[in-house]
Amino acid sequence: MSVQLERNKAAKSAAGREITLEVKNLKVYYGTPTGNVRAVDDVSFHVYKGEILGLVGESGCGKTTTAMAILRMVQPPGRIVGGQILLDGTDLVVLNESALREVRWNTLALIPQGAMNSLNPVMRIHTQLAEAIETHEGRQSKDKLKQRILDLLTMVGLPSRIYDMYPHELSGGMKQRVCIAMAISLNPSLIIADEPTSALDVVVQRVVGQTLLDVKERMNVSMILIGHDMGLQAQLVDRIAVMYAGHMVEVAPVANIFDEPLHPYTQLLIESIPSIKERKPLRLTEGLTHDLRNPPPGCIFQGRCAKVMDVCRVDKPPLRLLKPEHYVACHLYE
Numbered sequence: 001m002s003v004q005l006e007r008n009k010a011a012k013s014a015a016g017r018e019i020t021l022e023v024k025n026l027k028v029y030y031g032t033p034t035g036n037v038r039a040v041d042d043v044s045f046h047v048y049k050g051e052i053l054g055l056v057g058e059s060g061c062g063k064t065t066t067a068m069a070i071l072r073m074v075q076p077p078g079r080i081v082g083g084q085i086l087l088d089g090t091d092l093v094v095l096n097e098s099a100l101r102e103v104r105w106n107t108l109a110l111i112p113q114g115a116m117n118s119l120n121p122v123m124r125i126h127t128q129l130a131e132a133i134e135t136h137e138g139r140q141s142k143d144k145l146k147q148r149i150l151d152l153l154t155m156v157g158l159p160s161r162i163y164d165m166y167p168h169e170l171s172g173g174m175k176q177r178v179c180i181a182m183a184i185s186l187n188p189s190l191i192i193a194d195e196p197t198s199a200l201d202v203v204v205q206r207v208v209g210q211t212l213l214d215v216k217e218r219m220n221v222s223m224i225l226i227g228h229d230m231g232l233q234a235q236l237v238d239r240i241a242v243m244y245a246g247h248m249v250e251v252a253p254v255a256n257i258f259d260e261p262l263h264p265y266t267q268l269l270i271e272s273i274p275s276i277k278e279r280k281p282l283r284l285t286e287g288l289t290h291d292l293r294n295p296p297p298g299c300i301f302q303g304r305c306a307k308v309m310d311v312c313r314v315d316k317p318p319l320r321l322l323k324p325e326h327y328v329a330c331h332l333y334e
């Protein structure tokens with residue numbers, strides 16, 4: 001049984017680029033004895049076909065929760081309480097389990113946060129890749145499977161000797177590339193990579209980043225790249241979506257985000273990128289992210305914003321299109 005995705009209904013943007021994923025007003029809450037943690041609260045964004053969208057924001061802002069929601073893999077006590085997740089026009093939020101399984105295997109792929117540490121230590125690399133393929137596609141002829149796995153390793157820039165190795169024989173960067181190979185093994189059209197370069201040294205980060213770029217080019221896939229290294233994001237992604245405390249505060253092409261960040265939180269993120277050329281005092285922000293169980297009325301960033309106004313404490317600014325492809329949720333621009 002295969003899901004008939006309504007590809008012909010895929011939404012088109014104003015600029016005529018094809019949208020592959022559209023997240024609309026997504027809300028994901030974690031139920032706790034002291035109230036709901038609003039980890040993702042009315043988040044909207046889209047991913048164009050063949051692009052890399054960077055999803056950034058500080059720890060705990062809801063990046064992983066957003067990713068897991070797209071795959072409908074949020075674990076209790078978390079649940080999707082509202083919104084739509086349209087993949088090529090099909091709403092994943094209301095899809096039944098069997099149809100969802102098909103989509104997860106055939107269309108979406110996740111490289112989970114910390115994936116390289118969850119490779120099975122007692123299984124050779126080729127066995128793990130074979131298992132991923134055969135679980136989803138059934139038994140394969142031995143020769144074909146071997147060739148396919150070797151091709152996958154080549155695709156992520158790994159030598160064929162990796163085939164027979166165990167995870168502990170590989171460096172962190174190599175393990176992460178095995179995880180990328182696993183993610184692309186079933187020819188997905190959208191890959192979500194959750195902090196694939198964290199815990200790697202800067203040189204290896206770039207190698208893994210380049211691997212993702214190569215994969216994107218060769219397979220013409222779309223990607224959501226979650227991370228908080230703005231420097232790396234600048235080199236890899238086409239557009240950046242900035243989250244703060246469960247909210248989407250700014251979405252724009254990467255050049256706009258760096259040249260002309262509009263949201264005060266994005267400005268802070270850009271200013272805090274260290275530079276060796278121009279030593280400047282480290283910018284710190286006062287205050288903490290407020291309790292996600294009791295968000296204040298008005299803007300989510302009001303407690304830390306240097307430009308806070310009266311209206312910010314009353315009305316929640318919606319995410320609005322301010323210039324072509326540049327969305328921001330801030331009262332400064334009304």
Ligand SMILES: Nc1ncnc2c1ncn2[C@@H]1O[C@H](COP(=O)(O)OP(=O)(O)OP(=O)(O)O)[C@@H](O)[C@H]1O
Pocket residue numbers: 030031032037039057058059060061062063064065066076077078113292
């Ligand atoms: N099982 C849970 N129960 C209660 N709250 C949770 C649970 N899982 C996550 N949260 C909360 O949801 C919010 C979003 O978490 P999430 O893991 O999505 O953040 P993140 O942006 O991926 O952070 P990081 O950069 O550290 O990976 C956080 O405030 C977190 O504390």
Ligand SMILES: [Mg+2]
Pocket residue numbers: 063064065113194
């Ligand atoms: Mg995370």
